[in-house]
Amino acid sequence: MLGQIEIIDGDGRRMTGDDLPRRARQVLGVLAARHDRVQSKDALADAVWGADLPGNATAALEHYVSVLRRALQPGVPTARSFIVTRAGGYVFATDRARLDLADLRAAAKIAERRPGQLDVREHIVELAPELPFAEDEYADWAAPARAEVKAVLVAALLDLAEPAAAADPARALRLAREATELEPFTERGYRLAMVAGAALGRADEVVRWIDLCRRALADDLGITPSADTTSLRDRLLAELHTPGTRTSAAPDNNDTADTHTRAR
Known part of the structure; x- marks a missing residue:
């Protein structure tokens, strides 16, 4: 998610955000930005569509989740998908798929606890060549994550400098x-x-x-x-x-x- 969206499966097959329908990509982006936290269907729909909410937003959302599961994990049963259905919503489970944004957030926590550990700062800089969600940089849902990553990256760059x-x-x-x-x-x-x-x-x-x-x-x-x-x-x-x-x-x-x- 850091920069252009790229998905790499266990066999090395690569996809980008451009290979997905725009709304499906945005559903993936919102779930990734809020990884490991259950997002209700209403909250997801509001983030993705905003004022342009379709008449049957729940059905539209469920459709795009199905599109993502088929495209990103073909042949994988829904029960094993990293997009987990839970409590009437969905969650991006990072124990089922590695996410660079989650790795960066973990590194940022280590950096806070260990001010002099420069290798952690080097890792942060390597992880984030660009800010996340470049395809949707002006979306309201993307703004908090982009600001968060920018602050972490700037601090790491200056700690190294x-x-x-x-x-x-x-x-x-x-x-x-x-x-x-x-x-x-x-x-x-x-x-x-x-x-x-x-x-x-x-x-x-x-x-x-x-x-x-x-x-x-x-x-x-x-x-x-x-x-x-x-x-x-x-x-x-x-x-x-x-x-x-x-x-x-x-x-x-x-x-x-x-x-x-x-x-x-």
Whole structure:
């Protein structure tokens, strides 16, 4: 589900979301976004059709569930399907089918408990080359999962960029760039990019990233960079213009812009 929908069965047979009827794909998407939680037929129908609810929504929903079961698990009895009928609704059971979104959520919980474990962050970045449900990115049901994955991915990218700023500043700069492209309102990303640019001896990169930060915050939030960000710029530029001074300190992780409602 992370990126374009892709289904791979036990024999290596592949399907994409484009191989499914649009409504069937959306039913699958809603169930995947809310995996391991029973969704009533009414809730599923409301998520998929919204204001365009058909006259007999329950029958339509049951039809598309049948379409999914036949297409994704041909020849598998309904009782063994990963789309389980339960309590008058349906549930995507991840003990019957592996789901990358579920794997990412599990990794995010581990990352919260283990702040310094970088391999977990690397796994998150590998799992999520893109945000989920690309085919239905503007659907109301997809928005919460996309926002959740974006927040997890941005945090992982920046957690990886921070220790890399001194050891591998070029990689740190790339990671910080990816994070700010996903979430342009996180000042931590700009600060890490500034530190990485300074570690590369590039005063122009420091200036460029503070300018990008200023424009992003002003254009969308109507605020200016925090004192932490501007003081970091001043310190880095001063060090770069002082012969024999090496820039290595990581930026402060406090991020005033992160307290604002994210707009993307």
